Amino acid sequence: MLVHFMPSSGIVVVMLVVCLVMVLAFEATNGFHDSSNAVATVIYTQSLKPVPAVVWSGLLNFIGVLVGGIAVAYALVEILPPDVLTPPDGSPAVPMLVSIFAAALFWNVLTWAFGIPNSSSHCIIGALIGVAAADAILKSRSLTDGVDWKQIITVLEGLAVSPVLGFLLAGGLYGLLRLIVRKGHLFEPPKEGQPPVWWLRALLILTCTSVSFSHGTNDGQKSIGLIMLTVIGLLPATYALNPKEVGQLTELSQHATQAIPLIQKYGDDVKSQGLRAAVELQQAQPELQKQSSELQSGTTPLAVERATRARLRGDIYDVVAQMKHVGEVKEASPQEKKLAGDLLKQMSLPVEYAPFWVRMLSALCLGIGTMVGYRRVVRTLGERLGKQHMTPGQGASAELVGSLLIGTAGFTGLPVSTTHIITSGIAGTMVTGGQGVQGGMLVRIVVTWLVTLPVTIGLSAGLFYVLANPKF
Secondary structure (H helix, E strand, O other): OOOOOOOOOOOOOOOOOOOOOHHHHHHHHHHHHHHHHHHHHHOOOOOOOOOOOOHHHHHHHHHHHHHHHHHHHHHOOOOOOOHOOOOOOOOOOOHHHEEEEHHHHHHHHHHHOOOOOOOOHHHHHHHHHHHHHHHHHOOOHHHHHHHOOOHHHHHHHHHHHHHEEEEEEEEEEHHHHHHHHHHOOOOOOOOOOOOOOHHHHHHHHHHHHHHHHHHHHHHHHHHHHHHHHHHHHHHHHHHHOOHHHHHHHOHHHHHHHHHHHHHHOOOOHHHHHHHHHHHHHHHHHHHHHHHHHHHOOOOOOOOHHHHHHHHHHHHHHHHHHHHHHHHOOOOOOHHHHHHHHHHHHHHHHOOOOHHHHHHHHHHHHHHHHHHHHHHHHHHHHHHHEEEEOOOHHHHHHHHHHHHHHHHHHHHHHOOOHHHHHHHHHHHHHHHHOOOOOOOHHHHHHHHHHHHHHHHHHHHHHHHHHHHOOOOO
């Protein structure tokens, strides 16, 4: 459908602007769900008023995004095949962007409306898998070759294991706390209008701080890569290549020369596309030198040359995808796998980056979303998950464990779900404390978690198939 329009046509530009609005809206809904977990305990226990709590959480989210890097952002982006990320004709990837944002945004808003803690990470990952699968079908590739299942499994492993760890570790920590402290304010549900004693307020504010920071290092990154894809579609001349990696840009020809024998020997079912891209980069040294000089000086190329940087970006992704495949082939020697890994790392530098303002925009949307929609999820975690209301000790245990798990994952580039970890942690403390959990609410949460991936995969795959199919 959308492939019939010229890359510079008005409809494409309008759709790109719509995509930018949708990704910012999705990041706000991420705040509805995920950031609300960070402020749930301090608000519910009246340790902080809602406005100071969400402002403080937003500030720590912002710092976390800046400190955490972009490893998680591009771990998600790499689920998509290269020709979807950067179409070979230089056109913006509008069908991909619309499909991802519409599917993820729809499910996030729907679950929030019912007050069910849902994972924004699962929404995005499901939408990405759906696009990758639909692209394979459109190109008559098998789902085995057309979808990067190894990358998907790596991502899903972290999402599956982290809630179990949250449940066990938070429950264990709360049990240890009960053995040491025995009784007191830690184990009493909050009373209306009575904030906890000063030291307990300090503890809860500290755990809120740690979860907010950790959330920024992980969840705050997840929309950065998608914002970058949209911005690159709107302004390819400015953002397709990283202006801070001009040195690596000029070395692409040399890297491509080293990559060609590896692609010829171990390439996958689209190795001809990877070889073509590698040869183009190998022969593009004069063009690469020109682009490097323009990036260094801040010069914007003429309108007719804007597709050049997008094309170079696409070639890089094609070669990088082949190097990733070489690293997974059993027949490749350790030396060849090491070379492929080094080339993958070096060649990714000119295309995998995020300007400061993109990170700031991501953090700002998270904070706004938290401030607008925190109430539903806070009430569910505080009152509707366990058979008794959450105590300060339970909230502190769940958030302390959550911050450690989320922060560790963020710095290692592994996407995890803040919602799943904190919700599972609180459930673990409820079980350890003997209160038990409300079966009906727990079933609703678990069913939502289980159907999120199939629903978002189906929605995004269907949308992408229609929007990217030339027959429509």
